[in-house]
Amino acid sequence: MARATHLLALDQGTSSSRSIVFDREGRVVASAQRELTQHYPRPGWVEHDPMEIWATQRDTAREALARAGLAAADVAAIGITNQRETTLLWDRRSGEPVHPAIVWQDRRTEPICAALRDGGHAEAIRARTGLVVDPYFSGTKLQWLLDHVPGARARAEAGDLAFGTVDSWLLWRLTGGDDPATRAQAAHATDVSNASRTMLFDVHRNDWDEDLLALLRVPRAVLPAVHPSSGVVGHSAAAVLGAAVPVGGIAGDQQAALFGQACFRAGLAKNTYGTGCFLLMHTGDQFRPSANGLVSTAAAQLDAGPAGRAYALEGSVFIAGAVVQWLRDGLQAIRASADVQPLAESVQDAGGVMLVPAFTGLGAPYWQPEARGAIVGLTRGTTMAHIARAALESIAFQSAALLQAMGRDAEAAGAAPVSELRVDGGASVNDLLMQIQADLLGVPVVRPQVVETTALGAASLAGLAVGLTAGLDELAAQWRIDRRFEPRWPRERAAEAMARWEHAVRQTVAR
Ligand SMILES: Nc1ncnc2c1ncn2[C@@H]1O[C@H](COP(=O)(O)OP(=O)(O)O)[C@@H](O)[C@H]1O
Ligand SMILES: O=P(O)(O)OC[C@H](O)CO
Numbered sequence: 001m002a003r004a005t006h007l008l009a010l011d012q013g014t015s016s017s018r019s020i021v022f023d024r025e026g027r028v029v030a031s032a033q034r035e036l037t038q039h040y041p042r043p044g045w046v047e048h049d050p051m052e053i054w055a056t057q058r059d060t061a062r063e064a065l066a067r068a069g070l071a072a073a074d075v076a077a078i079g080i081t082n083q084r085e086t087t088l089l090w091d092r093r094s095g096e097p098v099h100p101a102i103v104w105q106d107r108r109t110e111p112i113c114a115a116l117r118d119g120g121h122a123e124a125i126r127a128r129t130g131l132v133v134d135p136y137f138s139g140t141k142l143q144w145l146l147d148h149v150p151g152a153r154a155r156a157e158a159g160d161l162a163f164g165t166v167d168s169w170l171l172w173r174l175t176g177g178d179d180p181a182t183r184a185q186a187a188h189a190t191d192v193s194n195a196s197r198t199m200l201f202d203v204h205r206n207d208w209d210e211d212l213l214a215l216l217r218v219p220r221a222v223l224p225a226v227h228p229s230s231g232v233v234g235h236s237a238a239a240v241l242g243a244a245v246p247v248g249g250i251a252g253d254q255q256a257a258l259f260g261q262a263c264f265r266a267g268l269a270k271n272t273y274g275t276g277c278f279l280l281m282h283t284g285d286q287f288r289p290s291a292n293g294l295v296s297t298a299a300a301q302l303d304a305g306p307a308g309r310a311y312a313l314e315g316s317v318f319i320a321g322a323v324v325q326w327l328r329d330g331l332q333a334i335r336a337s338a339d340v341q342p343l344a345e346s347v348q349d350a351g352g353v354m355l356v357p358a359f360t361g362l363g364a365p366y367w368q369p370e371a372r373g374a375i376v377g378l379t380r381g382t383t384m385a386h387i388a389r390a391a392l393e394s395i396a397f398q399s400a401a402l403l404q405a406m407g408r409d410a411e412a413a414g415a416a417p418v419s420e421l422r423v424d425g426g427a428s429v430n431d432l433l434m435q436i437q438a439d440l441l442g443v444p445v446v447r448p449q450v451v452e453t454t455a456l457g458a459a460s461l462a463g464l465a466v467g468l469t470a471g472l473d474e475l476a477a478q479w480r481i482d483r484r485f486e487p488r489w490p491r492e493r494a495a496e497a498m499a500r501w502e503h504a505v506r507q508t509v510a511r
Helices: 050-068 110-118 122-129 138-148 152-157 166-176 180-185 210-215 253-260 321-330 337-345 384-412 431-441 453-466 472-478 491-509
Strands: 006-012 016-023 028-035 075-082 088-091 161-164 189-191 225-227 230-235 246-252 269-273 277-282 295-298 311-317 354-356 374-376 421-424 445-448 481-485
Touching: 006 050, 006 166, 006 453, 016 050, 016 453, 028 050, 050 166, 075 166, 075 253, 075 453, 088 138, 088 152, 088 166, 110 122, 110 138, 122 210, 138 152, 152 161, 161 166, 166 180, 166 189, 166 230, 166 246, 189 246, 230 453, 246 253, 246 453, 253 269, 253 277, 253 311, 253 453, 269 384, 269 453, 277 384, 311 384, 321 337, 321 384, 337 384, 337 431, 354 384, 354 491, 374 491, 384 431, 384 491, 421 431, 431 445, 431 481, 431 491
Parallel strands: 006 075, 075 246, 189 225, 269 421, 421 445
Antiparallel strands: 006 016, 016 028, 088 161, 230 246, 269 277, 277 311, 295 311, 354 374, 445 481
């Protein structure tokens, strides 16, 4: 048999399932995508149908292979990457989910989190897991499922139920197949980067934390095995793609993007500009707690031993590209997202207007759930062009605040600050936004040729596992620059702009 030459990435995101076929040099050969239905059963609740997650993912994998003109036998390995924290619980025998997936954005477990904070557990949780106590993470979502699905806790304790984030669910379906006859071969596993988002995982020891399991009343029997992010954890059931293919990589989507951006060592950082922004900075083999409102998380790890340890600091912005959607759909100021750039470029600057898109509160580093959006600095001369420019600037300001927080953490640890920011995501195509970002940060903003960095990261992790990819040096050499945006502003101007931003932020909080 000819040696398999390609890699298949399954990229299961919040809004869609995508599959991308890469060649061994990391070039995109073919892709396929399907939208995912969002369910909002109550205010603050967000759910996905687990069977739709699986079916769309499976179908895009088949379609991408067909478009590439390849068979499963041509695929050396599969890499899985996924929306993180989203929580699933299913019956090991029937394969049926016992409840819809509770999506990372879902806020229903805030009362559980408040009780944990009031009970004085926040510091211990941060020290073990790197996370702030927030409904964002999986632990309280799993607790809610065990408490609210009739009979779930007893079935979980008896070992009949399996918990997983989306990667585990896809792996289980992929390796077990759709036929009950092959279910016994299903792998129930996850990787360290996904486990580190559960608030149940000790990132120092890379194991589930017995104290946290007891605190959240989670029986160990529901939990998946935890593996490094690279390594073969099972093979797809032959019926799914037409032949068995090793699953060689798993990572949460933001850690996969960090890997796909070739950020393999301390100080390298990437920012993904999608609906929100996710900024991650590698901190090497050191777990670094944040004193500045960020979370600490496991980066993609290649090896189970101490030598494989890799961590990152992370900050997320809730509304980034979404502010452009709001200009389009809410204000109807533009017809398509891409129209924001010419409109914003039609004015020299925002004319003193500041827009704080705190539509759903503010995330890191502010953590102000009660804040609401504001536009300040309006004059008789203000036009929609100024507001559009202020909207773009708001994306850059929020990201700059995250990078400043990372800089303060790095300084406190005696580490070097970030020297360039690697970017990807839907809004990173906006050259004006990228230039504003560089001007504010004072470091170059670098956009790579392959902006499918999440899928590329997962494919690379899988490629390393089966030897199709030689090593990190080869991956670093494959990462190529499309465009580099150099900062042009004097630092005083950037500092003054940041001060005006922080002033505007304070006005949204003090209501
Ligand atoms: N040219 C553009 N300028 C600014 N924002 C854009 C542009 N094109 C798309 N966007 C924004 O990018 C986001 C989509 O990016 P994407 O990476 O697909 O997001 P997600 O993965 O969160 O669904 C949308 O919020 C959209 O408004
Ligand atoms: O699906 P995305 O790309 O919006 O990413 C979701 C994140 O993983 C949530 O933490």
